[in-house]
Amino acid sequence: MVFRRVAAYAPPGATALSLGITNAIFGPRPGVPGFDLAICARHPGPLRTDLGLPLTVRHDLGVLAAADLILILPGVEYHVEASDPLLPALRAAHDRGTTIAAHCVGTFALAAAGLLGGLRATTHWQFADELAACHPEITVQPEHLYIDEGAIITGAGAAAGMDMCLHLIRREHGAGLANRIARGLVIPPHRDGGQAQYVSAPVPTDDGGRLAAVLAWARAHLGDRISVDLLAARALMSRRSFTRHFRLATGTSPHxxxxxxxxxxxxxxxxxxxxxxxxxxxxxxxxxxxxxxxxxxxxxxxxxxxxxxxxxxx
Structure with missing residues (x-):
């Protein structure tokens, strides 16, 4: 479903990072087809972010009824009571076929609404055990950056929300638009959802930038026959050392x-x-x-x- 009207729900203590990601991806910018983005909360008015800064929210939950895409943003207060009016609004949107996405602890709201039962889901790796314990009906996969279950998409924490949003644009509007937005933000245009969200160590600094140069070379020569041995040789490493460095740097295998x-x-x-x-x-x-x-x-x-x-x- 191609979406134009995007509603982002901001809970109490909404993270400034998630608000920035939402506006960076779906907000207006020159040369990119616009989305109609609305930030909403339980009640219009001032809402404090995790930084303590006030955010003036103009819309209430009513905008969810007209949205093509609903984003549940993470916040300091992420546990949702059964009486919260957000939950029936999410269930009604899901019944209408609206695409609903959440990342980090925003996933807990989808779980509380009963929309993740029998599905795979992810969240920030620090909260994965809590999500699995509170909702055993969900197959929690904390190793993923994001998981696409069709009408429901969940993402990992922090900047992985950007990967999830770019995936949604790529899925519904094509790679061209997703790549244009990514280039404007100076970020990688695409990371697979199955890529590891937690990289245990940074790229060692003693390789003199060889690994980065090899990645750039490979991108420029995708039409060639490229083997792991060839990449390792260009990085001046053994195959075993290169594979280890590569996974530490990217969270995935060369293949x-x-x-x-x-x-x-x-x-x-x-x-x-x-x-x-x-x-x-x-x-x-x-x-x-x-x-x-x-x-x-x-x-x-x-x-x-x-x-x-x-x-x-x-």
Whole structure:
């Protein structure tokens, strides 16, 4: 469902980071088709953020009834009582087919509304055990950046909310718009939801920037045959050392990272070029159109041709 009207619910003590992410992704900006963004709360008026700064909220929960997309933002007060008017509003929106997303402790509101029963969900890794204990009917997967269950999407904590929102735009409006927004924010355009949200250590600083240079080289040569051994050699590392450094830096394996980069480039080419599926497969490094189709259907849920018909700007 393509969405234009976005309603973001701000709980008491709403985090300033989540408010900033919401406005950065869905707020007005030159050269990007606008979304109709409304911030709402239980009652209009002043609302304190986690920084103690007051936020003037103009809308109440009534805007949820007209939204195409509802975002539940995290806040200091994230436990929702059964009598909270937010819960029936969320259930009614879900019954209408509205897409509802929450990240970090905002996921607790979806759980309290009964919208996550039998589904997979994620939250900030620090709160995953609490969510699982309070709601055993949910399959909590704290290792994921975000989990897409169709009409319900949950995301991990902090900046992973940006990954979740970009995924929603990519899913409903195409890679071109998601990439334009990401470039404007100077952030990676796409991180797979299955990528680890918690990286145990930063990239070691004694590699002289070799790993970053190798990643940039790989992005520029996706059409070539790229092996882990080749990447390790360019980084002047053994295969074992390179794989370990790579996972520490990105939270995923070299193979998974390359696949993600190739499919993201394929999406953009499908939207913005007249290249055939065979030409795109060659451009992104797949040996045949059949392999591209197989990977695209497996990872994106549709065929390249169907994706092009949906999102092509030509």
């Amino acid at each position: 998974a990272w390359l696949r993600s980069q190739r499919l993201s480039l394929a999406e953009e080419l499908l939207e913005t070029s007249d290249l055939s599926i065979e030409q795109i497969a060659d451009r992104v490094g797949y040996r045949s159109a059949a392999v591209l189709r197989e990977q695209f259907v497996l990872r994106r849920g549709v065929s390249p041709s169907d994706y092009r018909r949906t999102f092509s700007r030509s």
